[in-house]
Amino acid sequence: AYRGGAPSTGDDFSTLAAWLYSAGGRATVAPDYLGLGTGPGTHPYVDTASSVSASVDALRAARQAAAQHGRTLTRDVHVTGFSQGGQVAMAVGRELSRGVDRHLRVRSLAPVAGPYDIAGQELPAIFDGRIDDSSAVYYLSYFLTAQNRLHHLYDDPREVYREPYASTVETLFDNDHTEQEIAKGLAPNIRALLTDEWT
Structure with missing residues (x-):
């Protein structure tokens, strides 16, 4: 609920989790949802469409950033999230499996404690x-x-x-x-x- 607790601020558990995944040798993204972090407006809490869009956009940006640094990423995406992130992980996995971006495919999915129903x-x-x-x-x-x-x-x-x-x-x-x-x-x-x- 607090924009200062989003990944882009570097001040949240999600940032620590991203660093831990990165330490394992993976390219990692931790997207801010709309209205959180440095973005404008208010967060549309539990709005699947906007959270999926922010997440997929972050994955696309990671591919571009990797290419600019001479790195090549595979199409395989491993998706996880906790709480609202669990619900978003499920939805991102669904959209990736539907082909939302031909450069990305879901390889594994680990949603945790989300508001699924x-x-x-x-x-x-x-x-x-x-x-x-x-x-x-x-x-x-x-x-x-x-x-x-x-x-x-x-x-x-x-x-x-x-x-x-x-x-x-x-x-x-x-x-x-x-x-x-x-x-x-x-x-x-x-x-x-x-x-x-x-x-």
Whole structure:
């Protein structure tokens, strides 16, 4: 959720993971998703199309950069990701297998702990208590805010969020607040966060 935690800032776990893969002798890319890192705008959280596009573009850029340095990369791509990255890894693997770029083919796929079935698993788990309150509130708030920017789910935050959160939740997810700042400003549980119509 915080643009400063993206790979291009060099200040995130994903950067460390990329270095570890590179240390094994692989050409490695760790893409920023739209709205994160040094890019403009807000991040469309869990928007598959934009995340796949950013990832495939990073792979294409890596091929060009390698060529400029006299290196040749194979077509084989090994894709992994954690959390949202797990969901993106699945989608990138699908698009590579469909031939999104003739110079790239998926060789292996290792998605980890992603939101693969939001409607069938994630949302029921949020509302029946299988996901702890702080995580449920954080990710549902982020998801609804980001998806509303893309798909117009509501006209006014007060339709979805109870006060005092209705006045602040969209501002918290502007990608300029750290995860700690966001968590401090959110409701303690889903019932305190959402209006009756949205629970």
